[in-house]
Amino acid sequence: xxxxxxxxxxxxxxxxxxxxxxxxxxxxxxxxxxxxxxxxxxxxxxxxxxxxxxxxxxxxxxxxxxxxxxxxxxxxxxxxxxxxxxxxxxxxxxxxxxxxxxxxxxxxxxxxxxx
Amino acid sequence: xxxxxxxxxxxxxxxxxxxxxxxxxxxxxxxxxxxxxxxxxxxxxxxxxxxxxxxxxxxxxxxxxxxxxxxxxxxxxxxxxxxxxxxxxxxxxxxxxxxxxxxxxxxxxxx
Numbered sequence: 001x002x003x004x005x006x007x008x009x010x011x012x013x014x015x016x017x018x019x020x021x022x023x024x025x026x027x028x029x030x031x032x033x034x035x036x037x038x039x040x041x042x043x044x045x046x047x048x049x050x051x052x053x054x055x056x057x058x059x060x061x062x063x064x065x066x067x068x069x070x071x072x073x074x075x076x077x078x079x080x081x082x083x084x085x086x087x088x089x090x091x092x093x094x095x096x097x098x099x100x101x102x103x104x105x106x107x108x109x110x111x112x113x114x115x
Numbered sequence: 116x117x118x119x120x121x122x123x124x125x126x127x128x129x130x131x132x133x134x135x136x137x138x139x140x141x142x143x144x145x146x147x148x149x150x151x152x153x154x155x156x157x158x159x160x161x162x163x164x165x166x167x168x169x170x171x172x173x174x175x176x177x178x179x180x181x182x183x184x185x186x187x188x189x190x191x192x193x194x195x196x197x198x199x200x201x202x203x204x205x206x207x208x209x210x211x212x213x214x215x216x217x218x219x220x221x222x223x224x225x226x
Contacts, residue, residue, distance in 0.1 A: 009155055043217035101209045105157035
């Protein structure tokens with residue numbers, strides 16, 4: 001069975017400061033890992049994904065994440081927060097195979113950006 | 116190219132009523148999924164389908180049913196609505212080596 005833990009349900013950052021969202025996973029097979037963003041009253045939009053290629057993955061809007069197998073982590077970072085980054089962020093794991101990308105999600109982290 | 120389309124966007128049901136949440140995708144994806152989102156819980160998988168005519172239970176299937184008669188459509192049926200089914204429901208689809216694409220969601224309240 002796979003699971004995802006996101007540390008911190010709410011994170012507050014100042015505009016221009018580093019954004020760091022933590023994600024730890026468990027999986028019995030090499031995982032595919034994803035970060036999704038959800039803006040208010042919207043669906044989920046893919047930020048980036050790790051599928052066993054480079055361990056440092058760059059996504060949209062200046063976000064990146066690093067896969068660390070030894071730590072079973074896939075933390076999301078952005079060097080400088082913008083007001084438009086205020087949203088909820090979800091880490092997800094998939095054991096891609098016959099069921100496509102059947103995702104297991106973490107509980108989400110809501111990001112507040114202060115001016 | 117509309118992607119994944121869900122209808123309705125909002126619905127209020129009375130306890131015991133039934134309804135169908137519609138989901139359609141125009142990307143010719145084989146895989147389709149229904150998730151529910153509850154505050155602080157992330158998204159939980161209700162049912163999924165790997166192709167027309169094939170469906171399977173996810174993590175939280177009780178109280179729901181699905182069908183997949185075509186590649187494009189994957190409706191979710193609530194037979195006897197209960198307050199515990201108050202949630203936001205998301206449909207998603209993907210191909211073999213693509214990420215999942217999500218619809219805009221259906222916000223359901225059962226009173």
